[in-house]
Amino acid sequence: MSALANSNRATTVEVITIxxxxxxxxxxxxxxxxxxxxxxxxxxHIARRTTVGDNAAAIARAVAEAxxxxxxxxxxxxxxxxxxxxxxxxxxxxxxxxxxxxEAHLAWMEERWxxxxxxxxxxxxxxxxxxxxxxxxxxxxxxxxxxxxxEDERGRWVAMLPGVPRExxxxxxxxxxxxxxxxxxxxxxxxxxTIRTTGVAESLLAERIERTESETGSLNVVLAYLxxxxxxxxxxxxxxVPPQAADQALTEAAARLRRTVGEWIYGEGxxxxxAIVLDLCRSRGLTIGVAESCTGxxxxxxxxxxxxxxDVVLGGVIAYHNDxxxxxLGVDERxxxxxxxxxxxxxxxxxxxxxxxxxxxxxxxxxxxxxxTGGTPEKPVGTVWIGTDIDxxxxxxxxxxxxxxxxxRERAAQWTLEFLRSRLTEVAALxxxxx
Amino acid sequence: MSALANSNRATTVEVITIxxxxxxxxxxxxxxxxxxxxxxxxxxHIARRTTVGDNAAAIARAVAEAxxxxxxxxxxxxxxxxxxxxxxxxxxxxxxxxxxxxEAHLAWMEERWxxxxxxxxxxxxxxxxxxxxxxxxxxxxxxxxxxxxxEDERGRWVAMLPGVPRExxxxxxxxxxxxxxxxxxxxxxxxxxTIRTTGVAESLLAERIERTESETGSLNVVLAYLxxxxxxxxxxxxxxVPPQAADQALTEAAARLRRTVGEWIYGEGxxxxxAIVLDLCRSRGLTIGVAESCTGxxxxxxxxxxxxxxDVVLGGVIAYHNDxxxxxLGVDERxxxxxxxxxxxxxxxxxxxxxxxxxxxxxxxxxxxxxxTGGTPEKPVGTVWIGTDIDxxxxxxxxxxxxxxxxxRERAAQWTLEFLRSRLTEVAALxxxxx
Numbered sequence: 062m063s064a065l066a067n068s069n070r071a072t073t074v075e076v077i078t079i080x081x082x083x084x085x086x087x088x089x090x091x092x093x094x095x096x097x098x099x100x101x102x103x104x105x106h107i108a109r110r111t112t113v114g115d116n117a118a119a120i121a122r123a124v125a126e127a128x129x130x131x132x133x134x135x136x137x138x139x140x141x142x143x144x145x146x147x148x149x150x151x152x153x154x155x156x157x158x159x160x161x162x163x164e165a166h167l168a169w170m171e172e173r174w175x176x177x178x179x180x181x182x183x184x185x186x187x188x189x190x191x192x193x194x195x196x197x198x199x200x201x202x203x204x205x206x207x208x209x210x211x212e213d214e215r216g217r218w219v220a221m222l223p224g225v226p227r228e229x230x231x232x233x234x235x236x237x238x239x240x241x242x243x244x245x246x247x248x249x250x251x252x253x254x255t256i257r258t259t260g261v262a263e264s265l266l267a268e269r270i271e272r273t274e275s276e277t278g279s280l281n282v283v284l285a286y287l288x289x290x291x292x293x294x295x296x297x298x299x300x301x302v303p304p305q306a307a308d309q310a311l312t313e314a315a316a317r318l319r320r321t322v323g324e325w326i327y328g329e330g331x332x333x334x335x336a337i338v339l340d341l342c343r344s345r346g347l348t349i350g351v352a353e354s355c356t357g358x359x360x361x362x363x364x365x366x367x368x369x370x371x372d373v374v375l376g377g378v379i380a381y382h383n384d385x386x387x388x389x390l391g392v393d394e395r396x397x398x399x400x401x402x403x404x405x406x407x408x409x410x411x412x413x414x415x416x417x418x419x420x421x422x423x424x425x426x427x428x429x430x431x432x433x434t435g436g437t438p439e440k441p442v443g444t445v446w447i448g449t450d451i452d453x454x455x456x457x458x459x460x461x462x463x464x465x466x467x468x469x470r471e472r473a474a475q476w477t478l479e480f481l482r483s484r485l486t487e488v489a490a491l492x493x494x495x496x
Numbered sequence: 497m498s499a500l501a502n503s504n505r506a507t508t509v510e511v512i513t514i515x516x517x518x519x520x521x522x523x524x525x526x527x528x529x530x531x532x533x534x535x536x537x538x539x540x541h542i543a544r545r546t547t548v549g550d551n552a553a554a555i556a557r558a559v560a561e562a563x564x565x566x567x568x569x570x571x572x573x574x575x576x577x578x579x580x581x582x583x584x585x586x587x588x589x590x591x592x593x594x595x596x597x598x599e600a601h602l603a604w605m606e607e608r609w610x611x612x613x614x615x616x617x618x619x620x621x622x623x624x625x626x627x628x629x630x631x632x633x634x635x636x637x638x639x640x641x642x643x644x645x646x647e648d649e650r651g652r653w654v655a656m657l658p659g660v661p662r663e664x665x666x667x668x669x670x671x672x673x674x675x676x677x678x679x680x681x682x683x684x685x686x687x688x689x690t691i692r693t694t695g696v697a698e699s700l701l702a703e704r705i706e707r708t709e710s711e712t713g714s715l716n717v718v719l720a721y722l723x724x725x726x727x728x729x730x731x732x733x734x735x736x737v738p739p740q741a742a743d744q745a746l747t748e749a750a751a752r753l754r755r756t757v758g759e760w761i762y763g764e765g766x767x768x769x770x771a772i773v774l775d776l777c778r779s780r781g782l783t784i785g786v787a788e789s790c791t792g793x794x795x796x797x798x799x800x801x802x803x804x805x806x807d808v809v810l811g812g813v814i815a816y817h818n819d820x821x822x823x824x825l826g827v828d829e830r831x832x833x834x835x836x837x838x839x840x841x842x843x844x845x846x847x848x849x850x851x852x853x854x855x856x857x858x859x860x861x862x863x864x865x866x867x868x869t870g871g872t873p874e875k876p877v878g879t880v881w882i883g884t885d886i887d888x889x890x891x892x893x894x895x896x897x898x899x900x901x902x903x904x905r906e907r908a909a910q911w912t913l914e915f916l917r918s919r920l921t922e923v924a925a926l927x928x929x930x931x
Binding site: 083084085086087088089090091094095096097098101107109111112113114119123251253285296351353355356358360361362364365366369370374375376378379380381382384385388419420432434466467470 | 544
């Protein structure tokens with residue numbers, strides 16, 4: 062056990078996040094997760110994460126304990142100008158260093174205030190130019206508090222980063238990661254790759270994948286199923302292998318997943334299905350109009366959230382009330398009466414109406430029961446019809462969605478995008494529009 | 497210092513969240529914040545929060561250290577049936593307790609599997625019925641892993657909760673909080689109340705409030721400004737006062753804020769402006785139609801996200817392309833040509849068009865430049881016109897919004913809701929619609 066602990070000590074760091082806001086639960090600690098992923102990708106293992114409040118003794122004690130267990134410590138928070146910000150003096154005192162004024166940083170801050178706010182630097186901000194003796198400044202391109210690197214004679218180090226996520230992330234990527242990487246010279250890393258699927262149940266995916274999973278396992282790649290509202294993400298992770306081997310193993314495992322369940326895969330990482338559908342339409346010269354009932358504009362909002370969507374999305378009709386389905390989308394009264402608003406007949410007419418109302422080549426339509434009320438034994442909450450009309454070729458699909466109102470609406474929009482994606486990728490080449 | 501530390505020790509607990517997923521940053525730790533807020537509200541102070549991975553030695557070490565510093569420890573995670581779940585045996589071993597089979601719990605689990613899945617209990621799940629000797633079970637109404645309360649002869653305790661947020665939250669509220677509250681008999685608590693504002697800049701709010709802030713301070717109430725996309729939340733917090741005094745101080749401080757900046761306050765806590773606007777409309781017999789350009793359906797989606805919105809929201813038109821503004825909303829070509837799509841003239845016509853297209857009494861309209869492209873020196877990114885038409889009375893407002901595309905669109909929808917709210921609350925009683 063102690064041998065293991067010693068061998069770990071060479072490549073582990075600990076993270077300490079600082080702030081009463083964190084400790085009291087007013088702020089959710091997203092910095093910690095970001096730091097962990099970034100460090101793992103360069104082979105640095107975080108053995109422990111600690112959160113303490115704005116209290117100099119608590120900060121110093123936590124840092125001292127962490128340095129006993131690890132090679133280095135990264136802190137976030139407590140570098141601002143207010144009296145709560147105690148990180149620097151607490152750690153300086155732990156290292157037995159004086160706080161001294163960094164004239165160059167003071168001058169930079171004074172200039173920044175003059176330029177930005179046309180005001181002299183407030184006295185409270187002067188504390189940000191006080192640094193522990195022997196500290197190395199880490200540049201902050203997104204704020205005025207520099208990060209600090211402090212090292213003792215035994216080579217143990219503390220890196221102090223700001224708590225504001227944008228500042229922390231910038232400084233981590235620009236300055237700290239290269240510095241840590243040079244120091245740890247990690248022979249192995251933890252890396253992951255996420256493959257995004259939608260429109261398929263987790264159990265069906267798993268059944269299909271299990272046939273090849275033994276293979277996947279041979280490369281040390283672990284597969285995790287991450288179901289969410291947008292679909293089931295498949296996260297592939299390799300641990301404790303050399304960087305190049307890690308990337309190769311992930312690429313191979315991803316290729317295997319594409320062969321096995323490729324029909325449901327729409328992207329990787331943070332890919333947004335709306336952006337992918339827009340690209341598909343753009344490359345085929347297709348324009349989109351929408352007709353939404355239970356989603357009330359969500360599908361249009363998803364599509365237009367993407368910058369540059371205006372060359373594809375023309376608009377649409379939110380037909381929440383049946384009268385609007387009739388008057389604005391041309392859904393006939395007979396269909397509404399005989400089949401109900403949530404029916405194949407109506408969703409088909411809505412898809413056509415979406416095209417006619419906007420002059421688009423593609424019409425997308427959604428009508429369903431998002432709940433929590435409005436369900437019947439025949440059409441329970443989660444019953445949603447979706448439709449796609451491509452140049453007059455209409456297809457409709459019945460969905461049985463699950464979850465609460467929010468989830469059902471989000472899923473309905475996502476599955477409609479997937480419905481269009483699958484139709485566009487099935488059809489190798491669409492004919493040009495007839496005049 | 498040590499006197500303070502000792503006096504703290506009587507009412508502090510530490511939280512330890514367990515899991516490789518947390519440590520590797522794949523999962524963001526939301527349990528910790530929830531626990532902190534819940535404990536603070538009953539007067540329990542969390543002095544430190546620690547995260548360790550799925551490693552029995554690391555778990556035992558962290559718990560042992562925390563018990564040295566505090567009266568009790570709450571852990572989350574590591575109670576499931578898989579081999580990763582090491583919390584119970586690690587802590588049992590730390591307390592010198594054997595793991596013994598809880599026959600009653602085993603029988604309950606077997607019954608549950610038979611009833612739910614029509615299958616015998618898998619062998620791997622039997623581990624969940626193994627409990628440390630002397631443990632008290634904490635009921636889990638949302639899952640099969642019970643929580644565990646373990647106490648040593650010195651009265652120090654560890655409460656082990658599941659890591660799944662829904663299970664953790666249920667168990668905390670139902671079982672653990674009352675138990676901890678009885679034990680700590682806290683004389684003082686930390687409580688907070690959030691007042692929600694929108695449609696006003698933080699600086700203007702602060703200027704107005706500063707006049708009364710000295711008063712607020714006298715009651716020990718701290719005010720924090722929390723700007724977000726939906727507006728500026730004002731969080732009032734009282735610390736270290738008796739429960740009743742805390743609630744009274746918050747109520748009084750909130751009343752003072754209502755007097756000072758009430759015109760921008762739309763709600764408290766988690767209140768959604770869309771729900772508030774719907775209630776206002778409902779009570780006045782008003783129906784809504786929308787006309788959206790740059791928001792592309794977001795306003796409609798916000799309104800229809802609220803369950804029961806169908807008696808107020810009739811529908812609307814997403815007029816992303818100018819042709820749709822003309823053909824579906826009756827915006828005249830001259831206005832588009834002479835003033836451009838982002839103009840007072842067009843937003844007024846859109847508001848009227850929203851009413852006419854849907855037959856609603858209220859029309860809401862939005863047209864603007866969400867960016868990142870499309871801005872000009874006269875109409876930079878963030879220039880948004882919003883309109884409200886109530887029974888034919890049209891008002892329009894020019895917004896200069898900030899942020900990225902996502903933020904500008906979200907703010908545009910939110911400020912439009914606020915525009916309608918302020919108009920509806922200004923007008924004491926609207927006349928009934930003329931036939």
